[in-house]
Amino acid sequence: MVDIAAISGALGSIKAAGDIANAMLKLRDASAILEKTVELNRIILSAQQDALAANAAQAALIAKIGELEKEIVSLKDWKAELGRYQLTELAPGFVALSLKKGEESGETFHRICADCASNGKKFYLQQHQSGPYYDEFQCGGCGSKMGISKGTPPTRADDYDEEWLRVRD
């Protein structure tokens, strides 16, 4: 934040110092000159302190602007990165960001966690379990697991064909 008080304080002190210096030119009494010299030194010191405070405030502002510029670049990069993905529903109630066709840039197809992406973080969804009827994915960031059913396994009765049952009987 610009330290307006420090800047105006420094300017006021410089003006007061000039007034005192002008008044000193008219003085002939040594004790009056000494008194004005002490006052002049006090005012110059005050002006220096105000100038230092204003300088520190300016340096802090420059540093903050630098941080914000980096953050803007980072947000623009992230927005461009998110543009490579599309929100897809992999199963009812389970959404993820899937890499769009044509956005591979040499990468293999993959999905990232939608929850982590909404918090500005990119974490892959890794296949944790794979089976004929069920797949499970896990986010490498938040650790959430998402299961996808790929169909119903046949019931035990479906496994026996009639011929087999006849043999058993």
Ligand SMILES: [Zn+2]
């Ligand atoms: Zn996640």
